[in-house]
Amino acid sequence: MAQISAKAPQANASQGHHTSRVLARRETISAYLFMLPSLLFFVGFVLVPMGMCLVYSFLDMGIDTSAATFAGFANYIEMFQDETFIRSLWNTVLIVVVSVPVVTAFSLWVGSAIYPMHSKMRSFFRCVFYLPVVTGSVAVTVVWKWMFNPYNGLLNQIFGTVGFDWLGDTRTAIWCIIMILFTTSIGQPIVLYVAALGNVDRSLEEAAAIDGATRLQIFWKIKWPQIMPTTLYVLVITTINSFQCFALIQLLTRGGPLGSTSTLMYYIFDMAYNYQRFGYANAMGVVLAIFIAIFSAIQFKVAQTDNG
Amino acid sequence: MSKKTKSSLDGQSRGYKIFVIIVLALLAVFFIFPLYWILTGSLKDAITINAQKPQWFPLNPTLDNYVRLFKQPAIQWLLNTIIIAVAAMALTCITAALAGYALAKKRFFGQTVLFSLLVCAMALPKQVIVIPLLQEMSALGLNNNLLAVILPTVGWPFGIFLMKQFSETIPTEMLEAARIDGASEVRTFVSIVFPMVKPGVGALAIFTFVNTWNDYFLQLIMLQKREVLTISTGIARLQGEVSSDFGLIMAGAALAAVPIVAVFLMFQKYFTQGITMGAVKG
DSSP states (O other): OOOHHHHHHHHHHHHHHHHHHHHHHHHHHHHHHHHHHHHHIIIIIIIEEEEEHHHHHTOOOOGGGGGEETTTHHHHHHTTOOOOHHHHHHHHHHHHHHHHHHHHHHHHHHHHHHHTTTTHHHHHHHHHHHHHHHHOHHHHHHHHHHHOOTTOOHHHHHTOTOOOOGGSTTTHHHHHHHHHHHHSSHHHHHHHHHHHHSSSSSHHHHHHHHOOHHHHHHIIIHHHHTTTTHHHHHHHHHHHHHHHHHHHHHTTTTSSTTTTTTTTTHHHHHIIIOOOOOOHHHHHHHHHHHHHHHHHHHHHHHHHTTOO | HHHHHHHHHHHHOOHHHHHHHHHHHHHEEEEEEEEEEEEHHHHSHHHHOOOOSSSSSSSOOHHHHHHHHHHTTTTHHHHHHHHHHHHHHHHHHHHHHHHHHHHHHOOOOOOOHHHHHHHHHEEEGGGGGHHHHHHHHTTTTTTTHHHHHHHHHHOOTTHHHHHHHHHHOOOOHHHHHHHTTTHHHHHHHHIHHHHHHHHHHHHHHHHHHHHHOOHHHHHHOOOOOOGGHHHHHHHHHHHHSSOOHHHHHHHHHHEEEEEHHHHHHHHHHHHHHHHHHSOOOO
16 A cells, blocks of 8 residues: 555656657757757857858968868967058057947936937937947048048048048047947947936935935945946946947048058958968958957956956 | 935936936947938049049939949849848748747757857857858858858848747647637647747848848858859948048948848837847846
8 A cells, every 4th residue: 555655656656758859959949949040040140151261261261262281370379460460450450449428428428418308309419429330431431532532522521631542541530430449339329328227226316415425425335336237338338339330441541551550350351352362361361259258258357347 | 305306316317317418429420420411422533532522412313323223233132131131020020930949939859958059159259150051152152152141141040039028928828728619739839939929020021131131241251253242241242342432332232231221220229129138147
């Protein structure tokens, strides 16, 4: 009797276990069926090229892929002896180091300035600052190219400096690029900050205000910690975008004058597209990805310690 | 009382408020100006454009630049761009809605790994994989084929991520109830999940459309023949060929920018929703 009663629940349990396993398996199969179309595209056109990028970076490969030979780390070694690469790396780092903090701080300021406004005004400004992004990098770039033109460009006409070649001067070219990049970078962060500030706990703010906290105190002690995840996200996306700065360079300066505006992404394009050195270009792509990973990791670290 | 609290909260000094308004207004002019200069520039004749003194408003507008633009295959370029953007949008929305729902509402083997993989991929520079993609597309025989731009756009995991965020708002009880009623998986998706994530699909649709329209790098690498160019790469090509014909180039820029800006303004609400929901929290 005791034996039977001891067995019965055991059998029950194992049967229950069995059905739950069947259910779990069915759930897994149906989940993968739902994801199948996405995964096909993701694996085929994101993961596979990523793998190819890594593999090709160890090959000496030109336009004829069947003639590729194994090169070991030769591409990686060549890179750090290649003056243009070093130059492009420094230019890229300069762009990132200048534009990321400026974009983040500026969009935070605009975000805090417009979020208390009437909703019509708020969407107006949000739209205006997003406009250069929507207009598209090519349209924005060609009009700036005209405005920078030494002879019929608007800037020289305004400043009375007709003949000055903004994009042809090693001192000014990269700053022109950074300025245009800035106008195409702040749209998204502003949208994010306006949304984040709208989610800040209003009661905490009011309590602090009643206790006599100043606006600046309220901002740093109450709002800043609450919008920290957004700040981190803004830092990371701005870093990724600044590292990938390409269209502006290709259309405005082609890396010149004297390599003063060449960026990593532009140099990768140049090597692959104009010189057909696919192995070398892919190796630089791997290095660019590593740099972005390092910069993002540093930002996470700093943001975490900053947050307490 | 509450009014008083509010005013003390928003109680910046009057001077600061005026300062903010002035700065924002100046910035607004600065941000709108390039588009204004494209539109007005496209209506100016060669003499006005090359004059030493800027003409702030086209006093004798001409459509000559557009006439010359349409002698290029500009309509074909516009059409190619629309085909790419619409196809990428439709495919992305369908695949991402399905996958996002599975990731948000199902518990399955390999879930955590798969999700981390998607997030990691998104943190990588998108442009870097375009070079090997070119070789992959050549191997598939898709050189100078619009599919070479459409397929990788659909593969980018942002859409899955966005739809996962939206799908998480579906109450699990509703899905349970459907299952108890014996509804099939497909039926549950079509009649319960999809209607609930519709705003998300709208946001993703407009977001994908605008970004695909403007994805210059991918288009530049994949499409070379003149007749398969998009409006962006077409204008860039024109600029390379006739770099001093600013009237023609501005007409091209206007043709590239006006449709997409119009779409953006019409669906602005969904667009901003897409940006905010797609943000990785924490």
